[in-house]
Structures are given as structure tokens and as C-alpha cells.
Amino acid sequence: MTEQTALDFHTSALRAIRIERDAIDSLTTRINDEFRRACEVIMACQGRVVVTGMGKSGHIGNKIAATLASTGTPSFFVHPGEASHGDLGMITSQDVVIAISNSGNTSEVVTILPLIKRMGAPLISMTGNPESVLAREAVANLDVSVSEEACPLGLAPTSSTTATLVMGDALAVALLEARGFSAEDFAFSHPGGSLGRRLLLKVSDIMHTGDRIPKVTEGTTLSGALLEISRKGLGMTTVVSPDGALTGVFTDGDLRRTLDRNLDVHSTTIEAVMTRNGKTIQADHLAAEALNIMEEMKINALPVTNETGELVGAINMHDLLRAGVI
CATH class of the missing domain: 3.10.580.10 (CBS-domain)
Structure with a gap:
């Protein structure tokens, strides 16, 4: 184990922030027709938005689902592994599925694609590979690819998860504004917190x-x-x-x-x-x-x-x- 100095810590942290910032900056060119199509599909949804993803993508998916739900788009997260063992019954043809995978070929997610297609639920993908199985099968693919991970080994999902999270926030905010979602609407989703008290209390x-x-x-x-x-x-x-x-x-x-x-x-x-x-x-x-x-x-x-x-x-x-x- 090498000995780290205070300067080394500082340099490593700044490098990680720079790489992740660049990953976010690159998203601005990807708010395109695919993004518009994703928004239109969700706006037309008669059911709920079901988010799925494996590993770190699953953690990000959980947060995206929570943000959508709290900003006027009913949503929940389904673990793809559990979906193969019964939880797929939570998805209906009236729903929209957002599947997240950096590679676009995650086996647990790809396994449930034929069943999602069979029930007729529109699929939106968030991947780092536009040529992947997931991207090709989707009605809209949101490109969250990054040039490099902040992890110097290129192994731990870092800038890729950050880019996915930011794209999810962009999607939630675009839908929020399209729905005319108000501060009072938001408060009704948060009645127990200080924000709810600020917005609801007369x-x-x-x-x-x-x-x-x-x-x-x-x-x-x-x-x-x-x-x-x-x-x-x-x-x-x-x-x-x-x-x-x-x-x-x-x-x-x-x-x-x-x-x-x-x-x-x-x-x-x-x-x-x-x-x-x-x-x-x-x-x-x-x-x-x-x-x-x-x-x-x-x-x-x-x-x-x-x-x-x-x-x-x-x-x-x-x-x-x-x-x-x-």
C-alpha cells in the first residue's frame, strides 16, 4: 500500500470532480429527438413508469424512480433479478419501462426484455452504448455514455452513474414543467417534511x-x-x-x-x-x-x-x- 500525502488526496479528488463534471457537460448535446420522444412516451403513459437496473445502475434507478414519483410522474423501481422471479407481474401494458445499463447488455435486464415487449409496455433505455441490445430494442435511448470513469482503474462506476443520475433529473424536470406541476402539488407528496409544512400550512x-x-x-x-x-x-x-x-x-x-x-x-x-x-x-x-x-x-x-x-x-x-x- 502506497503512502498518500495530503497533496495526493487533493489531486485525486480534483481529478475525479473534473472527470465527472466533463461527463455532465457532455449531456447537453444529447437533449435531442430521442429525449423528446422519451418525454412524449411518458406523458402519454396511462399507467406508471417502472424503472429497472442492476447493481449501481439499480441504485441510480431507485433514485430516478423516487424523483419522478415526487414530481408528478407516478413511478416505482423493480429489481431485474426479482422481476424474473415473479415481480414482473407488477408491470402492465399501460406502463412505461425505463431500463438502465451502462453496457446496454446486462444479462438480468436483457432477460426480461422479451416479456416487456410481449406485454406491450413501451421501453426507454438509458445506456452508454447506443449499439447495445437494450438501446436497439427501446423506443427511445438516452445516451449516458462517458469518455472515462473517475475511477483511475476504469472499473468502479463513477462518472457513468453521475451522468445517468443527471439525465434522470433532466427527464423528471422536463416532465414536471410539461405537466404544470406546482409547489403545492410537490408539497402533497412531502407532507411529513419541513418542505411540506412550508408549502401546506396555512x-x-x-x-x-x-x-x-x-x-x-x-x-x-x-x-x-x-x-x-x-x-x-x-x-x-x-x-x-x-x-x-x-x-x-x-x-x-x-x-x-x-x-x-x-x-x-x-x-x-x-x-x-x-x-x-x-x-x-x-x-x-x-x-x-x-x-x-x-x-x-x-x-x-x-x-x-x-x-x-x-x-x-x-x-x-x-x-x-x-x-x-x-
Whole structure:
């Protein structure tokens, strides 16, 4: 075993990155009629996209299937070895099969080709050999060939798997945009993660309502407003007219500016120091939108109104933090 220096590690890593980067760059010339045909076949699919591949190609195939499924193209992975022992029954004539093999001649994949053909499921191949069995039998072959592997022995799949993964992502994104797949659609596929919370959670789900809304009426003294802020703990209080309409807001920041003016907190009324026409948000808006407003305006809380402008709640940065929106 040769002794590696820090410089050797550095050089090896940079060489690997360069080779894989070149492999990705070469894909840009392969977004061609074959790629368009693959997209059209998948868009016309009445069933699901079934991805298959052996070894490292199988690992990449698993990821491609997962990406397709989460971006609006129902998809799953089938191991070609298991397909020969019963799992082929998971594929129907309504499905599209994406078969991945760098050589295009992987025996486990080639074995199931006649059966896929017999059931009438369209076959798309992703290979490094356009003259291979797999490429010839496909309705569209996506060329993922590379000039060299990042592995100096040329044995471990490295740049070839990277190129295949990137081509799979390109396919998923092209289909996503063609379907008009939205951020909300994506969130419904990811309800358990922080992304789902950011995209699905509404202001109404986490806002303070009823007696928990910090609220004082016009004519209340500044000292009375400070007591309301302390009681409700949101760092602000809303101000409403006698008929209940929202007329302003008073925050901790407003308090600091007020104290600089040496005003008497017992005689000064809240209308003299509150912020009028401040930012609000409606209850049916996304919580992520409330976060964007707070960050843009550099504020920590927002009054919540309905479509007629009536005060129905309040929300602050801590609410968003607890809900996992931040």
C-alpha cells in the first residue's frame, strides 16, 4: 500500500470532480429527438413508469424512480433479478419501462426484455452504448455514455452513474414543467417534511384567535397597551376602533421609539404612537407567506384579517418557528 500525502488526496479528488463534471457537460448535446420522444412516451403513459437496473445502475434507478414519483410522474423501481422471479407481474401494458445499463447488455435486464415487449409496455433505455441490445430494442435511448470513469482503474462506476443520475433529473424536470406541476402539488407528496409544512400550512392553522389576540381599543392609554402586550406575549398589540375595525398595531419596536420621545405612558393614548396601515395577512394565506412578509419588513408579528379586513387573529415569528415553517 502506497503512502498518500495530503497533496495526493487533493489531486485525486480534483481529478475525479473534473472527470465527472466533463461527463455532465457532455449531456447537453444529447437533449435531442430521442429525449423528446422519451418525454412524449411518458406523458402519454396511462399507467406508471417502472424503472429497472442492476447493481449501481439499480441504485441510480431507485433514485430516478423516487424523483419522478415526487414530481408528478407516478413511478416505482423493480429489481431485474426479482422481476424474473415473479415481480414482473407488477408491470402492465399501460406502463412505461425505463431500463438502465451502462453496457446496454446486462444479462438480468436483457432477460426480461422479451416479456416487456410481449406485454406491450413501451421501453426507454438509458445506456452508454447506443449499439447495445437494450438501446436497439427501446423506443427511445438516452445516451449516458462517458469518455472515462473517475475511477483511475476504469472499473468502479463513477462518472457513468453521475451522468445517468443527471439525465434522470433532466427527464423528471422536463416532465414536471410539461405537466404544470406546482409547489403545492410537490408539497402533497412531502407532507411529513419541513418542505411540506412550508408549502401546506396555512396562517389559520397556527394563528392566535379569540381572547388570545392582543387587542386594545382606540383611547386606551399607552400603559394599558403595554399591559396587553405583556399578557398576550406576542410582542405586539393590535388597535381597533369602537366598532372593531383594525386601525393600527403597536409593537416592542414602537415602544422603544416612544420611550425615546419621553412621552407619559399614563396619559398618552395608543393612537398617538401606533403604526397605522401596517402590514397584515389573511387567514387563508400560507404560513410561509407570513414568514416572507416578516423577514422583508423586519417585523416579528402580523395581525390576521379576513377578506373584509376584520381582525380575526395574530401570528408571530415564534408561532412559525414552533410549526417548523422556519
